[in-house]
Amino acid sequence: MFDELIRAAEELDGKHEIDIPVPLDAKRYYDRQCPSSSCRDLFKVQFDDWSNKVLEDGAICPFCGYKAPADEWNTSEQARYFESVAEEEMHRLVNEAFGEAVRRTKPRQISGGLFDVKMSLSYEPGQPASVVSIEASSVLRQDFVCEECQCRYASIGASFFCPACGHNSATSCFDNTMDTIKKTIAALPEMRESFEKDRDADFARDAIRQILEDQLPRIVGAFERINEALFQKLPNSSEFSWKGSVFQRLDEASTLWKEASGKGYTDILGDEELQQLKLMFQRRHVLSHRQGVVDQVYIDRSGDVGYAVGQRLVVADSDVTNLVAIVEKLVAGLRGFQSFWAYTLGGT
Ligand SMILES: [Zn+2]
Ligand SMILES: [Zn+2]
Numbered sequence: 001m002f003d004e005l006i007r008a009a010e011e012l013d014g015k016h017e018i019d020i021p022v023p024l025d026a027k028r029y030y031d032r033q034c035p036s037s038s039c040r041d042l043f044k045v046q047f048d049d050w051s052n053k054v055l056e057d058g059a060i061c062p063f064c065g066y067k068a069p070a071d072e073w074n075t076s077e078q079a080r081y082f083e084s085v086a087e088e089e090m091h092r093l094v095n096e097a098f099g100e101a102v103r104r105t106k107p108r109q110i111s112g113g114l115f116d117v118k119m120s121l122s123y124e125p126g127q128p129a130s131v132v133s134i135e136a137s138s139v140l141r142q143d144f145v146c147e148e149c150q151c152r153y154a155s156i157g158a159s160f161f162c163p164a165c166g167h168n169s170a171t172s173c174f175d176n177t178m179d180t181i182k183k184t185i186a187a188l189p190e191m192r193e194s195f196e197k198d199r200d201a202d203f204a205r206d207a208i209r210q211i212l213e214d215q216l217p218r219i220v221g222a223f224e225r226i227n228e229a230l231f232q233k234l235p236n237s238s239e240f241s242w243k244g245s246v247f248q249r250l251d252e253a254s255t256l257w258k259e260a261s262g263k264g265y266t267d268i269l270g271d272e273e274l275q276q277l278k279l280m281f282q283r284r285h286v287l288s289h290r291q292g293v294v295d296q297v298y299i300d301r302s303g304d305v306g307y308a309v310g311q312r313l314v315v316a317d318s319d320v321t322n323l324v325a326i327v328e329k330l331v332a333g334l335r336g337f338q339s340f341w342a343y344t345l346g347g348t
Contacts, residue, residue, distance in 0.1 A: 018085070018086070018089045020082060020085045020086075022047065023078070023081070024047050025044065027046070028046060028047050028048070029044035029045065029046055029047065029152075029153075029154055030044060030045050030046070030047045030050050031044055031075050031077075031078065032044060032045055032050075032059075032073040032074075032075065032163070033073060033074065033075040033076070034061040034063065034064060034066055034073070035066070035068045035072045035073060036061060036064060036066035036068075038064070039061055039063060039064040039066060041061065041063045041064070041155075042075065042155075042156070043061075043062050043063070043153060043154065043155040043159060043163065044153060044154040044155070045059075045151065045152070045153045045154075045163050045164075046151070046152035046153065049150075049151045049152050049153070049164060050070075050163075050164075053149055053150075053151045053164035053165070054070050054151075054163060054164045055070070055164075056069065056070055057069060057070075058070070059073055059163050059164070060161050060162065060163050060164070060165075060166040061161065061163070062144075062153060062155055062159035062160060062161050062162070062163050063155070063159055063160065063161075065160070065161050065166070067166075141154055141155075141156060142154060142155055142156070142159070142176045142177075142179075142180055143176075144159065144162075144169060144172060144173075144176065145172075146162035146164065146165060146167050146169060147167060147169060147171070147172065148162065148165050148167040149162060149164050149165040149167065151163065151164035151165065159173065160173060160225070168229070170225040170226050170228065170229035171226060171229055171230075173222065173225065173226075174222045174223075174225065174226040174331060177218060177219075177222040178219075178222070178324050178327070178328055181215050181218060181219065181320065181324055182321070182324060184211065184215070185215070185317055185320055185321055188208060188211070188212075188317060191207070191208065191211070192204050192208050195207050195208070209315070212315040212316070212317065212319075212320060213287050213292065213315050215315070215320045216280060216283060216284040216287055216315060216319075216320070216323070217284055217287065217288050219280075219284075219320070219323055219324060219327055220248065220281060220284045222327075223247065223327050223330075223331070224245070224247040224248055226331055226334075227247035227253065227334065228247060230331075230334050230335065230337075230338060231247075231256070231257070231260065233338055234260050234261055234337070234338070236260055237260060239260075240256060240259065240260055242256055248281065248285075250265060250274070250277060250278055250281060253265070254266060257334070257337070261337045263333075263337060265277075265330060267333070268329065268330050268333030268334070269326065269329065269330055269333075273326050273329070276322060276323070276326060277323070277326050277327070277330070278302070279302050279304060280319065280322075280323045282298055282301050282302040282304070283298075283302070283313055283315070283319075285298070286298050286313055287313060287315075292312045292313045293310065293311070293312055293313075294307045294308070294309055294310065294311045294312070294313060295309055296309055
């Protein structure tokens, strides 16, 4: 009787492979979770691209850039699911071994182990655990195609690296981020209504305020990154030493562009637009670093007389929409600088 068990145990010794159906969403995207304990963010990769483009020795987190072997990216739900299927399979194998043993063993010879045999034989495969997909309203989902390797992936909000090749997709990320922000603002009345229905008016007001405040850092972050990416593409960019944070300081950033390309922000935006941009960048700073509470530094730098020290900033829908429009106009202009260079270098 024990021979079969030993054989079954040997089969289970790291060599037994089983096919487990992989749960995918309607677009055949596969939920993934960053294994880095400081990130654990969720994203999706088109399943064929995950199988064919992500190399065995490493996938890359689109948010934090962490690299780990391809088999370490299961979400907690998937890990539980795969474990339960593996356990089920182990039960089945042990079951088979016991079944074989029982068939070949006369009942009177079973002693002591009968309880185990009974338990094992009465095992019924359970329903596979259902895997909860990333809960993302289609409004907030962003789909990406890597410019370098064409890997298709998706995330909630902006992401920065291709999970297959690590390509830094700041350019397409900027467009997607602006798009999502516009959709988010458009969806606010609907969100407010559903928050009021599910919770109450206080919760709805707080949640909507939080969503509005979150958009300013997102816009500024995407703006910085697209500036870095576009600036690096200038053929003479290596002649300039600069740090990423320079693109938060609009006057300095404009001067840097002017030195490198002959044109700055003032060549793209009108005075009023530039003033509005600077004001919103200052407000973003207060929201990110002072929880929105106005201090004298803010008033001095922004010239905003609408607030007194100690008051809290209020972000309106129109502030976000206007900022997106200005930033999009500016970035379109900066992209034009690129084609200017391509043209003057002889259309290369
Ligand atoms: Zn990560
Ligand atoms: Zn890629």
